[in-house]
Amino acid sequence: MQRMLIRLFGLCPLVVVYAVMGLVIPFYMLFANGFRASYDFYRKRMGYGPLRSFLGVYLNEFNLGMVVLDRFAAYAGKRFRFEIEGEAHFRGLLQQPEGFVMIGSHFGNHEMAGYFIKSEGKRINALVFSGETQTVMEGRSGRFGATNVRMIPIAEDMSHIFAMNAALADGEILSVAGDRCFGSEKIIRCPFFGQEASFPMGLFRLAVQRDVPMVALFVTKESVNGYKVWVDPLPPAGGDSRDERMRSLCAAYAALLEKRVRQYPHQWYNFYDFWA
Amino acid sequence: MEELIKELKTKVIDVLNLEGMTPEDIDDNAPIFGDQGLGLDSIDVLELLILLEKNYGIRLTSPMEGKEVFQSFAVIARYVAEHRTK
Numbered sequence: 306m307q308r309m310l311i312r313l314f315g316l317c318p319l320v321v322v323y324a325v326m327g328l329v330i331p332f333y334m335l336f337a338n339g340f341r342a343s344y345d346f347y348r349k350r351m352g353y354g355p356l357r358s359f360l361g362v363y364l365n366e367f368n369l370g371m372v373v374l375d376r377f378a379a380y381a382g383k384r385f386r387f388e389i390e391g392e393a394h395f396r397g398l399l400q401q402p403e404g405f406v407m408i409g410s411h412f413g414n415h416e417m418a419g420y421f422i423k424s425e426g427k428r429i430n431a432l433v434f435s436g437e438t439q440t441v442m443e444g445r446s447g448r449f450g451a452t453n454v455r456m457i458p459i460a461e462d463m464s465h466i467f468a469m470n471a472a473l474a475d476g477e478i479l480s481v482a483g484d485r486c487f488g489s490e491k492i493i494r495c496p497f498f499g500q501e502a503s504f505p506m507g508l509f510r511l512a513v514q515r516d517v518p519m520v521a522l523f524v525t526k527e528s529v530n531g532y533k534v535w536v537d538p539l540p541p542a543g544g545d546s547r548d549e550r551m552r553s554l555c556a557a558y559a560a561l562l563e564k565r566v567r568q569y570p571h572q573w574y575n576f577y578d579f580w581a
Numbered sequence: 582m583e584e585l586i587k588e589l590k591t592k593v594i595d596v597l598n599l600e601g602m603t604p605e606d607i608d609d610n611a612p613i614f615g616d617q618g619l620g621l622d623s624i625d626v627l628e629l630l631i632l633l634e635k636n637y638g639i640r641l642t643s644p645m646e647g648k649e650v651f652q653s654f655a656v657i658a659r660y661v662a663e664h665r666t667k
Contacts, residue, residue, distance in 0.1 A: 462644045466623050470630045471642055489624045507624045514631045548598075 339576020350498040364571040372414035387421040391536030404473040405518045408483040413525040430472040431480040495559040509551040586658045609655040638666030
């Protein structure tokens with residue numbers, strides 16, 4: 306199925322595939338598990354009315370569909386346009402000898418960052434879910450090979466922990482999603498859209514212990530062929546204790562994520578009760 | 582060696598926030614991981630890696646090495662004594 310999609314993009318304009326997908330989504334919405342959580346997000350967090358919230362769920366699913374299709378289009382060789390906001394800061398971090406943590410999110414199309422980033426000698430190590438299919442892994446490897454991106458799958462034997470630590474010790478870039486708790490029960494509760502929500506502790510603890518900078522990267526879909534990359538630096542960790550420093554970083558990330566989600570409310574893809 | 586074991590236990594208790602625990606509460610030869618261990622998870626492994634690197638200049642690079650070293654405090658202390666660079 307995924308290989309067929311990749312072949313399809315060689316033959317068919319992206320906009321046609323989007324249109325077909327748009328017709329299918331209402332049926333998908335009827336059966337999707339995340340409908341309630343998504344609807345509640347627009348009602349309770351964004352303060353939309355019922356109809357606007359329902360439309361919000363549709364647009365959210367539609368955007369998710371587009372970014373998934375775009376990934377396969379990219380594997381098929383399609384080139385997208387990128388506009389970058391905050392590039393100077395990113396270049397500045399690349400010039401430093403130490404590594405840094407680049408926080409991604411289930412927002413926009415973070416994977417696209419791997420196609421445009423020129424990391425100038427600093428390898429990017431992206432922590433990925435190990436359940437990805439072979440086709441996806443091959444597609445990424447094919448494209449990422451040119452941009453110095455290495456994928457680190459989360460593994461039972463904790464090899465990802467050793468690889469993450471080594472990446473930062475060697476002055477490389479570590480890319481991890483900051484808005485999904487997995488692999489460890491350790492979390493940080495931080496204010497997000499007016500109520501405390503859980504964020505994974507690991508990446509903030511690692512950044513504090515290794516004393517490396519953190520930067521949030523958001524990649525938003527702007528048009529059929531265009532993406533915008535937002536480079537949002539996190540302020541240095543504040544506080545006396547390790548826990549305070551971790552919390553300050555997590556709170557800074559949560560605030561940045563909220564700002565971007567408010568700006569692009571249909572491009573955040575967490576279809577469960579994030580505040581549970 | 583006993584002093585090093587105690588030093589390691591103190592550092593681990595501190596870095597992993599094992600509240601209410603003292604070095605004397607931990608058996609030198611008890612397994613660190615598993616059901617009878619200290620209830621550590623992957624993030625704690627990360628802390629142990631950084632602790633060894635920052636305090637003793639020891640860098641473990643593979644899970645095989647980690648498994649070999651993080652068996653008990655007695656094993657960690659032996660490894661540290663043999664491989665430390667600071």
